[in-house]
Amino acid sequence: MESCRGRHRTVEPAQECCDREGGGLGFLSFWLSLSAAAGLALAQEPARDWGEALRTDAAAAHSAIAGSHPGMVNPDDPDFAWINETQYALALERAEEADSFADYFYAMQHYVAAFNDGHLGYGVFGSTPDNEVKWPGFIVQDDGDRGLVVTLAEDWSGVPVGARIVACDGRDAFQVGDDRIGARFGRWELASQRAMFGPMVMLDTGDPYVRPIGRCVVETAAGSRSVELDWREGGPGFYGRYNVFPAPGRRLIVMRRLEDGTYWISLPTFNGNPESDDGQALRTVLSEIGGQADALRLAPAIVFDLRGNGGGSSAWSAEIARGLWGEGAFQRVPEPPMTVVWRASLGNLQSLRNAFRERDANGNLSIDTRAWYLRSIAGLEAAIANGDDRWVIAPSPDGGAGADGGDLSYYSPRGNVFVLTDESCMSACLDAVDLWTRLGATPVGRETGADTVYMEIRSVRMPSGLGSMSLPMKFYIGRERGHNEPVKPAHRFDGDMNNTAALEAWIRSLLD
Template sequence: MSLLLLPLLVLAPDAVPVDPAPPRDWAAALRTDAQAMHDDIAANHPGPVNALDPDFSKRNDAGLALALTRADKVKGFAGYYYALKAYAAAFDDGHLNIRAGDDAPALQARWPGFLTGFDGEKQVVKTRADDAPVPMGAVLEGCDGKPADRLAAENVGAFEGRWFLASRRFRLGGQLFVDRGNPFVARPARCRFLVNGTPREVALAWRPIAPEALAARLHDTDQMAREPIGARTLADGTRWFTLSGFDGDPDSADAKALGPLIDAMRADRAALAAAPRIVLDLRGNNGGSSDWSAQIAAILWGQQRIEALPGATGVDWRASAGNVKTLSDFRDHVRDAPGTSDAMKRWIDATVNGVTAAHDRGEPLWRFTDPEPAKTPGKPPAPPAGPVYFITDSGCASACLDAADLWKGLGAIQVGQETSADTLYMDVRQDKLPSGLARIAVPMKVYRGRERGSNEPLHPVHPYPGDLRDTGALAEWIATLPENR
């Protein structure tokens, strides 16, 4: 069982609210908040007491030192924000991240009339204004004497992290030609493209772009889809379940939709098992609680088959006062809520009690032990007669990856795009930094012996060659895959 209080989000700067910036000593705000970030990580993250990660505290100290050296260059919110983003990105951990606070000022955006995105290792023009100096499909070679791959790594990857992942580059490559005032990068001035094989040099004319227009343009570069959670039966009999989020908060829109959907799946299990194929659509799913995917797996394959799978050999929780409070508050909120499974109730009770007792004894880590290891009696139901596919995109992370691991182990077939990846540090707490300008997410536990390695993505059996936003074309393609014959 795994809990995640916050889905693993791609916290791009375009999510920053648009309020006027108040007068502020931005350098002082950065120094104070960077120190608070460092201390929160030191107090609540398992890394500083993880014998298998002896350099973690050095990375934390180095991140703070870099942020403090940048403080003198910070004149506004952009400098403050990007200094903290670089600090978080250096951990290469999607669960350790920074997001802007609700009262943060605006980051106004500019662009040169086009945006590029990744096609494999190439960066090509994916969207453009009518007067852009390069056509669609033009291949970026570099800007201002810097090659394209290095430019993207330094101007985007250094502030987002995990740039070695193809999924990360695909998801965020469109940010390269978006200028939000980051003072720690040089905005490109002259760039070289290949247009139908012919080199073309262009001078960039940067201009403002409205947030709504920019969001649409960025959507063209990453082709991410996120449809509402729901179920439907296609004309050919395919049972299609859209599972675009796994938020574990009972008050969330995800939870309110997933509870009834799973109840309906359970009641309709016989018809599901007889369907020509089942599609579990994870597009847009960044994580949440793995309890949802475990409930779906139990319906389709039986709890007995789940229990027969190998799993992580253990989980160590950081037994800090802050984590005790975070977990206790979550237990009070979720335990008796509609849709909370018996397994989740046992898990959260055991976890809170164990972490609390370890903290009281002064122990830095607590090893989770399944409070009810007894096996489910009887034989499992017959598995679905047709193939079960699950669709992933480049944003699939955290509990979405847990779902993919579980369903794959039970025989489901991954299609779509390569996933994102996560480290062995999981289950986050959120804390507001002293200025109120930003919030930090900090993992509370570390996996031991997980089969999927740290920052290891999952690759589809059948990569989808088209635009994942076109659900109709995607469904037709899935019906032609070899497992259907």
């Protein structure tokens, strides 16, 4: 499966859902299963009634959201049901005119994007219609301040590299991006979304539900001027030819000691599968942290490098905290009391049962994870039997500090502890940032992504067989970090986030 950066499969970004209880039904797992499922090749599809496909799948999405999404029972989200109804009505209206795959695909994406939830998404099996694009001869990127700057340009575009987009057809740069890309992926107010999808703002991917752009005002070193855009076919291999979405170098899960004694711990994933290669590498690093804990605590600095980490299981960050700060860390800085509310539905219950049966078949589930599944399944079963539409798990009396007893030693590292993040940090990665900063670590680098309070993903396959929707099953009340709230760095790095050597030098400058 390729992420949005690959442009050839489901267009949602590869993310993973965190699970504080340890179930680990990840968003990345959902998209991996989506692309690997039916093996559908749309180019070989017989002629379809695309209007009927849209009506059928929009109805299925509407029903699944109404019947199983926790937003429907969240008193703090009073507009949720209204969004579902209005977007469903809009999809049905669009179905009356739909006569192509693009009409169907973009209508479904706009439907789920309206909820502004990175864990509620839609993707299709096989290729998507945005592989063929038109462009005005230049590509833009978000400037980090809700603006757009030209990063690549052909001479025929009439727009130089470095030019800033002031407005297009009477809309400012932020509104242009929100109208064209925010409508498709949601959450355009987040710097992480704009950084990820900014290069698509000035591309025409065939979305019939966004307004075309005719003329833009650009600001250059010579002043501002109006430019009429010349839209041309991008041609085969456009994304790769212009390196629209540069792929970051592969980062290893490893701990290393720098010349100045700083420990650099690279954690590009919190893969929830302990049997995977990533899981085994994470286990190795955990062992190294435990074995060298004294040296780490005496080091001038420790850097937890979370670049590229889209999440997985939050159990890893908790284990790392135990290894560095000690078991007493959870009593010293307990998580604020938080209530967990599951949406009690037969669909959510069956999803948990299926996931448990699949993961338990090889006998490799940990004791804690197995207990979590059994407890969650029993809780939903009881709620449904009682006719309840939710199962509420109240916070523990100790506020999440954990049980007393055992070794509750706490160790405070002598040097600085930095958490290095970029815009891809989501879900369980955010949980790690939350936990480690409560323990005294300093967030640095770039503003993270953000997640809503809706968690624990399952997939809902559409009746057309064309694709699948991701659907959260529970929500949190009282989470310290707010709904769609990112973590802003105490120190921002404005250089190339893929340049590790430059980042190491920058970290050293923070110690001076």
